[in-house]
Amino acid sequence: MNGLDSVTYFASLIIVFFILGMFVTVLQLSMVFIFSIEAYTNGYAFTMLFILLALFIPSSLLFSAVFSYAFNTLEAAETVYSQLASWSGTMVGIVVREK
Numbered sequence: 001m002n003g004l005d006s007v008t009y010f011a012s013l014i015i016v017f018f019i020l021g022m023f024v025t026v027l028q029l030s031m032v033f034i035f036s037i038e039a040y041t042n043g044y045a046f047t048m049l050f051i052l053l054a055l056f057i058p059s060s061l062l063f064s065a066v067f068s069y070a071f072n073t074l075e076a077a078e079t080v081y082s083q084l085a086s087w088s089g090t091m092v093g094i095v096v097r098e099k
Contacts, residue, residue: 014061021057028053 004012029050032040040049064081071077 010065014058014065017061018057021061022054025050025053025057 029046031037032046032049040046067081068077071080
């Protein structure tokens, strides 16, 4: 941590990842207009989509931070976390497709 106390280090890390997450959120929201997705171009739907995407950022950062303490090695964490993310994304896709 190069001489920084842990609060400063982790706070700056979370802020940087939050800014990166907001950049990705803006890209996702711009895709609504680029591809003319009519369901989300309504003002209320677009606002709710923005709120949900913005709330996802801190919750996913905190989950990742807490989840990382369950593993002793980086390789084990990467393996399990990537499989978990892939599996959960697949399940959401199946549920949405079936409806």
